[in-house]
Amino acid sequence: MNQDLPAVVPKQVTAWYHYHKEMYSVTFLWPLSGTDFHRIIFLPQTVLKSRYFRIKRAYLCCLQTAGHSNGWHFFPLKIDLVFARLSVPIVADNLDLRDNSCLRSLDIRCIRSLNGCRVTDEILHLVPNKENFRLTLRAIKLWAKRRGIYSNVLGFLGGVSCAVLVARTCQLYPNALASTLVNKFFLVFSEWEWPRPVLLKQQEESNLNLPVWDPRVNPSDRYHVMPIITPAYPQQNSTYNVSTSTRAVMVEEFRHGVTLILQGKSDWSKLFEPLDFFQKYKHYIVLTASASTKEHHLEWIGLVESKIRVLVGNLERNEFISIAHVKPQSFPGSRELCKQSGYVSMWFLGIAFRKVENAESVNVDLTCVIQSFKDTVYSQANHLHVLKEGMKIEAAHVKRKHLHHFLPAETLQKRKKQSMPGTSQNAGGLQRKRTSSDGSCLDSSRDTGSRTPDNSSSSHKIAKVDTSTAERERLAP
Numbered sequence: 001m002n003q004d005l006p007a008v009v010p011k012q013v014t015a016w017y018h019y020h021k022e023m024y025s026v027t028f029l030w031p032l033s034g035t036d037f038h039r040i041i042f043l044p045q046t047v048l049k050s051r052y053f054r055i056k057r058a059y060l061c062c063l064q065t066a067g068h069s070n071g072w073h074f075f076p077l078k079i080d081l082v083f084a085r086l087s088v089p090i091v092a093d094n095l096d097l098r099d100n101s102c103l104r105s106l107d108i109r110c111i112r113s114l115n116g117c118r119v120t121d122e123i124l125h126l127v128p129n130k131e132n133f134r135l136t137l138r139a140i141k142l143w144a145k146r147r148g149i150y151s152n153v154l155g156f157l158g159g160v161s162c163a164v165l166v167a168r169t170c171q172l173y174p175n176a177l178a179s180t181l182v183n184k185f186f187l188v189f190s191e192w193e194w195p196r197p198v199l200l201k202q203q204e205e206s207n208l209n210l211p212v213w214d215p216r217v218n219p220s221d222r223y224h225v226m227p228i229i230t231p232a233y234p235q236q237n238s239t240y241n242v243s244t245s246t247r248a249v250m251v252e253e254f255r256h257g258v259t260l261i262l263q264g265k266s267d268w269s270k271l272f273e274p275l276d277f278f279q280k281y282k283h284y285i286v287l288t289a290s291a292s293t294k295e296h297h298l299e300w301i302g303l304v305e306s307k308i309r310v311l312v313g314n315l316e317r318n319e320f321i322s323i324a325h326v327k328p329q330s331f332p333g334s335r336e337l338c339k340q341s342g343y344v345s346m347w348f349l350g351i352a353f354r355k356v357e358n359a360e361s362v363n364v365d366l367t368c369v370i371q372s373f374k375d376t377v378y379s380q381a382n383h384l385h386v387l388k389e390g391m392k393i394e395a396a397h398v399k400r401k402h403l404h405h406f407l408p409a410e411t412l413q414k415r416k417k418q419s420m421p422g423t424s425q426n427a428g429g430l431q432r433k434r435t436s437s438d439g440s441c442l443d444s445s446r447d448t449g450s451r452t453p454d455n456s457s458s459s460h461k462i463a464k465v466d467t468s469t470a471e472r473e474r475l476a477p
Contacts, residue, residue: 084113097121100206100233111210111234118232119160126200126231127167128174135178137166140185147253148275151328152238155246155309161228161238165189168198182271186257194247197227203235210234226250241309245316245324277327278412281350284398286406287311288333290341292390297343300391301330303384304377308347311373315351320364323352331407342390346406370395 087105095102098121103111127133144150144157152158157165169185170176176184192198203212212234215221226242229235242250253275260266278284289304291297308326315324326349333344356362374393381387398405403412 082113082116084110086110098125098232100208103208103210103233115230115232115234115236116160119230120163122230122232123163123167123200127170129170132176132178132181133166133170136170136181136185137163139178139182140166143257143272146272146274147256148277148327148329149246149250149253152241153306153309154326154328155241155243155312156250156328158238160230164198164200164228164230164238167200171200183261186254186261190251190254190258194226194251195224197229197237199229200231203229204233206233208233213237243309243313243316245312246309246326248323249325277325277348277350278400278403278407281325281352282400283351283353284400284403285315285349285351286396286398287347287349288337288341288344288392288394288396289346290333290337290344290390290392290394291388292342294343296388296391297345299386300381300388301345303381303386304345304393305330305347307373307377307380308349310376311369312349314369314372315349315366318364318366318369320353320356320362321351322354323350325350325352331411334406341392348403366397 084106086102097114097118103114106114124130124133141150141159141162144162149156150158150162152161166181166185169181169188172188173181173184197213203214210233211218213221213224213227213229213236215224221227221237224237224240224242225244226239226247227237228239230238257271260270287304287308289297289301291300312324312326315321326347330345330347332338333341333346337344353364373395377393378387381391
């Protein structure tokens, strides 16, 4: 890699920082299958950004060669390799990234590149016991993935937001072991009074004048529904994408965890039991993205997925819809669908409707909502010059009993489990016709199979069992 650096630069000028390794204290392998592999490359001011791409290719070649020679086994993963050009002639091995002075004279892109490792360092500095924090975080991330609430881009928890929530729990219970911290995590955040922000420390002042999350100054920050604030300057809301629907889904999952804790008889496997998403709602919207080639499809689904939260936001603003719940996992299209459209990916959104009093049926027209979403995606694709021939988006309403036309039986199979009080409820409502991009009309009546989060049952039980938790959190900064 050093062969791509200017001759005047000493050999030891690059610093590699694997901040997931620091967060989880693992070896070269990552903590969970499916976790992104994050590394950042620091380069001195004498190295131009254009050189980074040569270094990146060389690094990936070295990684592949080392893997083959050492017999490493790689999970399928995404490598997030970012670049930061520091305002120093040489990058020292003992570089302190927590020092705000390292941000001086950097452009905003390099500051964003540094943000991940600075946040990681700051979180580890603020927790009372790093090992208990790491073990608890691994458990919570596994729980979030199994329960379908781990996807920052779709408006759920991400790696940073999970870490901040766990770190806050560790601060509140500094002497607790990991098993106790998992319990306290659910007790604390099932009672949290959103949108009160989760902070690990008071926000610090700085003369660097970078934009920070501050609802007193920034009017747009006042509309964030579930703020979880990163501790490193410049402080940002790690859950910017969370909507009313996704917050309701997450709060329901926090309370589901509390229900298991209060039962006291369940083993750990119950907590990590996957969500029966395809049994949870009676009505779904199937979003289909297709492209004619594999390369175009990979580019297309990344853009479509990044805009699904826009569709969720538009749906939840409909007066008849109480929840629009997207499953983070995408699914490949059926063999027949791929023959027609090439490479296909599908996302499923569960829809719960509000109860309409004194009405046997209500027509809910979503044509404009669907078309607006499609226009947004196509417009963004045109702006980024990525729209290719054959790239399409389709949306259709499907009842639960018809999901077998899209998914295999093993995916739809209902898991056997005990009834959990307080985790499901009648969403009231509605019977639908068909929802599609060309004529989205939903006829509603008696949607007794849909469920929405319950805001009362489990919270009353928690208050009786551990009132001090809620009181302590109300006093916490």
